[in-house]
Amino acid sequence: MRKFFKKVLLFVTVMALCVGIGTSMVACGGDGGKVLIGVGLYQDAGPAVTATKAFLGGLEDELNCKFEYTTLSQTDEAANKTTVQTLISKGCKGIILTMDLGMSSIIAECEKAGVYIGGYLSDYETTLDSIKDNDNFVGTVVDGAYRGTAWGEHIAARVIAEGYKNIGMIKFPAFAFPHQNEMDTAFRAKIAEYNETAADGDKITVQATTTELNFSTLEASYFSENPDLDAIFAMCAGVDFVYPTMVSAGKTGIKLYTAGFTTSESTLADFGEGKCIQELVFSNVEAITYPVVMLLNKISGNEFADNPAQAERVDSSQIIIENSADLELVRTKSIYCTGKLEDAFLSAADVKALLAENGGTYAKLVETVQSMTIDDLAAL
Amino acid sequence: MEEIKKESKFKKILSAVTTYIRGHVSDVASYAGLVLCLIVFTITSNGRLWSTYNVSVLLESVCVYMIVSLGALFVYAMGYMDISVGAQMGVYCLLMIFIINATGSLLLGFFVMLVLTLLCGAFNGAVAVWLKLPSIVTSLFLMFLFGGIQYLMVESTGSSIVSTDYDFSIFLEPWVIILSIVVVAGVVFYLFNYTKLGKYTRGIGANELTTAQCGVNTTKWKVIAYMAFGVCVAIGSLFLLARTGSAGKGTASSYAMDVMLALILGGMPLSGGMKAKVRCALVGSFTYSLLSNGLILSGVDTTLVYFIKAIIFMIVVILSCRDRSGLLPR
Numbered sequence: 001m002r003k004f005f006k007k008v009l010l011f012v013t014v015m016a017l018c019v020g021i022g023t024s025m026v027a028c029g030g031d032g033g034k035v036l037i038g039v040g041l042y043q044d045a046g047p048a049v050t051a052t053k054a055f056l057g058g059l060e061d062e063l064n065c066k067f068e069y070t071t072l073s074q075t076d077e078a079a080n081k082t083t084v085q086t087l088i089s090k091g092c093k094g095i096i097l098t099m100d101l102g103m104s105s106i107i108a109e110c111e112k113a114g115v116y117i118g119g120y121l122s123d124y125e126t127t128l129d130s131i132k133d134n135d136n137f138v139g140t141v142v143d144g145a146y147r148g149t150a151w152g153e154h155i156a157a158r159v160i161a162e163g164y165k166n167i168g169m170i171k172f173p174a175f176a177f178p179h180q181n182e183m184d185t186a187f188r189a190k191i192a193e194y195n196e197t198a199a200d201g202d203k204i205t206v207q208a209t210t211t212e213l214n215f216s217t218l219e220a221s222y223f224s225e226n227p228d229l230d231a232i233f234a235m236c237a238g239v240d241f242v243y244p245t246m247v248s249a250g251k252t253g254i255k256l257y258t259a260g261f262t263t264s265e266s267t268l269a270d271f272g273e274g275k276c277i278q279e280l281v282f283s284n285v286e287a288i289t290y291p292v293v294m295l296l297n298k299i300s301g302n303e304f305a306d307n308p309a310q311a312e313r314v315d316s317s318q319i320i321i322e323n324s325a326d327l328e329l330v331r332t333k334s335i336y337c338t339g340k341l342e343d344a345f346l347s348a349a350d351v352k353a354l355l356a357e358n359g360g361t362y363a364k365l366v367e368t369v370q371s372m373t374i375d376d377l378a379a380l
Numbered sequence: 381m382e383e384i385k386k387e388s389k390f391k392k393i394l395s396a397v398t399t400y401i402r403g404h405v406s407d408v409a410s411y412a413g414l415v416l417c418l419i420v421f422t423i424t425s426n427g428r429l430w431s432t433y434n435v436s437v438l439l440e441s442v443c444v445y446m447i448v449s450l451g452a453l454f455v456y457a458m459g460y461m462d463i464s465v466g467a468q469m470g471v472y473c474l475l476m477i478f479i480i481n482a483t484g485s486l487l488l489g490f491f492v493m494l495v496l497t498l499l500c501g502a503f504n505g506a507v508a509v510w511l512k513l514p515s516i517v518t519s520l521f522l523m524f525l526f527g528g529i530q531y532l533m534v535e536s537t538g539s540s541i542v543s544t545d546y547d548f549s550i551f552l553e554p555w556v557i558i559l560s561i562v563v564v565a566g567v568v569f570y571l572f573n574y575t576k577l578g579k580y581t582r583g584i585g586a587n588e589l590t591t592a593q594c595g596v597n598t599t600k601w602k603v604i605a606y607m608a609f610g611v612c613v614a615i616g617s618l619f620l621l622a623r624t625g626s627a628g629k630g631t632a633s634s635y636a637m638d639v640m641l642a643l644i645l646g647g648m649p650l651s652g653g654m655k656a657k658v659r660c661a662l663v664g665s666f667t668y669s670l671l672s673n674g675l676i677l678s679g680v681d682t683t684l685v686y687f688i689k690a691i692i693f694m695i696v697v698i699l700s701c702r703d704r705s706g707l708l709p710r
Contacts, residue, residue: 089433
């Protein structure tokens, strides 16, 4: 028993020493007056992550802030809460999250710690209604458009114009991406409208039931179940989840219209007229300007004159690549591919000008994140 | 003459210290690991490790690891392991949410969960003995079973996450967390050191045949050990659920490995036996949580955290498991 108490005493002494040193270090330490903002991303590597870091890194000095990066779990809400808690412990005053898994406990934690939360490339589908009135939530910018109708109709128009007759349909599960159902419905409606007036030989057949990928690559058996396809509309990230199977199954003769993007040269080599991949789409990393500006306004105690009464879900414009010229433009002029800050739609000074303290308005901020299309890129 | 006496006294002390360290490598390594983590992270985190907020965060995360590890002690002391605990905890959290949402009763939810953990414990212990299977095989079966159930339970809701509005805030109060850890640790300490359960489980780990030949019904004690683990899993699951009030497909998925790592970091020999001690769970869980928290606070890139953890884990395993013949134990 004496031994046990000795151990406890030793442990308590070490702890007390550490607490003492720690407390004095906190008192002496700091981040040079810079506002710390945590950024929780859904993955820890890849071109989107590199571009996001390059863009935010370029803002740090001008906005007098520093960004701390971490990776979120896509399945474990307790892990996400721990991640947010660690960011708060590091001294973050604002946090940007790319998903809302575990949000109710996270927002409660932020309320307790006086920290603000903003969303990036996420629609906060399951939680927005419950947190939009919370003073610690500043709103979220969506990965493209919240409603998927427009893109579904756009792809249908392309398919009709390019004369494909047998179309495969692939998407992610509805519980994770509910708006892909809208894309699906809009696509089918447009094709049905075309079929009403088309001659018998020109009618388009669409796969009866859309295949759902549970975040795993497409099974090769898909092609034996759907043997006569001449095009696939993959609403999910097709370059990662569909195209590899098409390559391994020798089915690159089928045309692929899909969301997502890659910087892989071998995949991009199969893009364009007469090749497999016909359309790629990605969201601009510069859309993160929305939560950054909203958070900095909150942290500095400033507010836009036209600030919305409730936190909002805001659409962002996307880069839609439809042909080789578009792809070349993206490869040479987009921060997503070059990783260079000078290729971003917005400079650090542009972002600074959007802050409320510099006369920025909410309408201008929203307009900015919705004005970054392929045409805007060409005009830069 | 006096100098020679002094020198020989010094040599004696040095030899005594060396002998002690040689005989207690795992003890020294686990405590040294914890102390080293405390000192290093205090410095590298600029003292943030000890901010009031971070201490409460650490407490919250260490609580689940510690309670589950304390229960796992009985299983690991026998030289066995249970890799189904993560999937089990995920299902228990979901089940508790369903029951609370349907009845509003946390007590009923906890009671159902407790019964299930006891049944699973009995299954794990008994089936392994009756079918003469390694315990990891039965726990592997349970892991897949519970993983499937967890997936189906979430899918049935049509959402990626299931949550409850029940107010769990009392379970996040530091005094409740500390009190719970102290009570569970006290009970486990008593059971492990002063009752047949602890003695026999360690005996089974040291030499099962000898223990059986001493007249001990090893089958019975194995089942009891697994059931004791089950009780701790139930309590741990309650605290885990209290953290977010929600659960999904991936809830608690990493706990099986985390608990194993925590115990090994605490100096628990994988072969079980007499060197299994309550402090393995206490020190190990604390070190493990400290590692996760401290590395991030120190500014280590998240992509490197797993890599650094793996290296530290490997060093501790080599230090604590190496026996005098220079070989790793079975």
